[in-house]
Amino acid sequence: MITIKDIAARLNVSPSTVGRALADDPRISAATKKKVTEVANEMGYVANLAARMMRGVSSNLVGLVLPDIRNSFYSTIAHALSKCVQSAGFQLTLSETEDDRMVELQHIRELASANVAGIIIVPTAKPHRETVRLLKLSPHVQLIRRQAAIGEQFFGIDDTQALFDATNHLMSLGHHRIAYIGGTDELPTGASRLLGYQKAIDSLPRNQRPGAELVRLGSPGSVEFGHEAMNALLSQAAPPTAVVAGTVRATQGILEALMVRRIAVPDQLSVVGFGDEVGFSWWGPGLTTIGLPVHDLATACGLWFVHQIRQNAAAGAPYASIATATLIQRGSTRALASAAPRERTPVSRSKSHA
Incomplete structure (x- = not known):
């Protein structure tokens, strides 16, 4: 194994000079540091992390x-x-x-x-x-x-503004029964995104505001949570006409649930996702979503x-x-139609034995 002494001998300098140069010591000139680094790399020198730690030197x-x-x-x-x-x-x-x-x-x-x-x-x-x-x-x-x-x-x-803009977009299309599926409000991001949704909803006349039954909070990293939350919302007697997501994984779960239940987006339900995954632009009619930098x-x-x-x-x-996040408008949102979201009647298909 190549040591500091080997490098010092090659350069005809003291081992302490090499050690200080490799540790980026301000007492060593930039030219010397450069030369030491070049020779160390050429000789295949690997720093001894344990020894550096004992000297109180931070690792890289x-x-x-x-x-x-x-x-x-x-x-x-x-x-x-x-x-x-x-x-x-x-x-x-x-x-x-x-x-x-x-x-x-x-x-x-x-x-x-x-x-x-x-x-x-x-x-x-x-x-x-x-x-x-x-x-x-x-x-x-x-x-x-x-x-x-x-x-x-x-x-x-700015999570609060991002969800406010997304919810406000749906309200501008005539939607009032707007559901929210997001991460737990125990997390600062979850609380901020929920606040953005609530601020937008609170601008509606009191008799038009959706209730707490349209809000679902859970694990921000769970696709299953998003799937189950969307299913529960669609099973209500008065289901939402639109939904906005507060996490990437919740968005994925929502889209899975809508595909399984054969919900026509945006004819039966308008959807705003969170994040702009590679597949979101070509999912169904193209997902309207919150683009994140x-x-x-x-x-x-x-x-x-x-x-x-x-x-x-x-x-x-x-x-x-x-x-600042950006609302990317695609085909998954539209002006409110008179019909509430409902499941399509499955198409009968013959079995294939291929």
Whole structure:
């Protein structure tokens, strides 16, 4: 294995000079750092992380802690952040919590023990107090969800305005019985999106406002929840004439339920989704949906965070960057028709023995 002494001998300098250059010590000139790095790479030198940790030197790892990598919303974030930090000489390491606060704590402990350069986190609904304590010992920033206990450096989306605009769009088409299927309001995103829906609904005359029976809240990462919630709403004596989703996975569940029940969209039900997945533009008549600037948001977060780490300023003044979502209008919404949503009569088909 190539050591610092080997590099020092090759360059005819002291091992301490090589060590300081590799640690980006300000006492070493940029030219020397460049030469040391080039020779180290040429010789195949791999830093001893354990030794660096014992010296109190941060690794080049940036931790990303998020709920569910199966959700393309978060996989897009992970991809954008990976490219961003890699271009700055860092490496992204991924941890998945499935919104379990104890799993979240376990991951934060491991990242802290590895002396990571920083942590980007999409926090759970109620982070453990030990999680909060450990995060405050490392540079960190919250992404998508903001928990006041963790800190005041945050990159997110204006969820309230996004759902207000989506609901208002349906109201402008004459819909009053508008259902909402979204994530639990225990999460800051869930609460903000529900608030946007409610603000729009509250602008209706009191006798036209839909009741609580048209609101369904559940796991933001569950397609099954969205499917079951849509089925329950359609089974009501007075079903909704329109529905707006508050999560990507709920949207997928809603679309599955509508296909299974053979609901004609938008003739029988107008639908507004959340997020703009690859298939949403060609689903049925094309899904009207809330477009989210996920890639741009993650890239901005990554660039800002890397700068903060390099400036040793990640625990500094409060900072918040709020991006705006865009309503993408396609064919799944239309002016209210007189007929309430109902299931199509299944078409009889002969069995195939092919």
